[in-house]
Amino acid sequence: MEQLQSFLPFLLMFVVIYFFMIRPQQKKIKQEKEFESSLKVGDKIITKSGFHGKIAELSEGTAVIETMSGKLKIERSAISLELTAAANKKA
Numbered sequence: 001m002e003q004l005q006s007f008l009p010f011l012l013m014f015v016v017i018y019f020f021m022i023r024p025q026q027k028k029i030k031q032e033k034e035f036e037s038s039l040k041v042g043d044k045i046i047t048k049s050g051f052h053g054k055i056a057e058l059s060e061g062t063a064v065i066e067t068m069s070g071k072l073k074i075e076r077s078a079i080s081l082e083l084t085a086a087a088n089k090k091a
Contacts, residue, residue: 032077035079035082036076036077036079038082039058039063039082040055040058041057042054042055042084043083043084044082044083044084045065045081045082046079046080046081046083047065047079047080048079048080049078051065051067051072052067053066053072054066061076062075063075063076063079
């Protein structure tokens with residue numbers, strides 16, 4: 001019983017770390033994967049570096065976006081925001 005009591009604070013620490021650090025990070029990663037898979041040609045997007053554009057082509061890991069200055073090939077993970085749905089809601 002005494003060994004269990006000495007082990008209990010470590011177990012409690014692990015549970016707290018799991019619920020405040022590990023679990024939210026896993027949820028965020030899952031949401032980002034779903035977002036990347038939901039992208040389609042024609043969506044207006046903003047990249048994490050701030051480029052605004054429209055998706056011209058999609059492949060498994062990359063996307064080609066059209067900007068006002070030309071076309072850019074970027075990683076799908078570099079896309080941070082999809083604007084098409086927000087624009088449709090306003091209209």
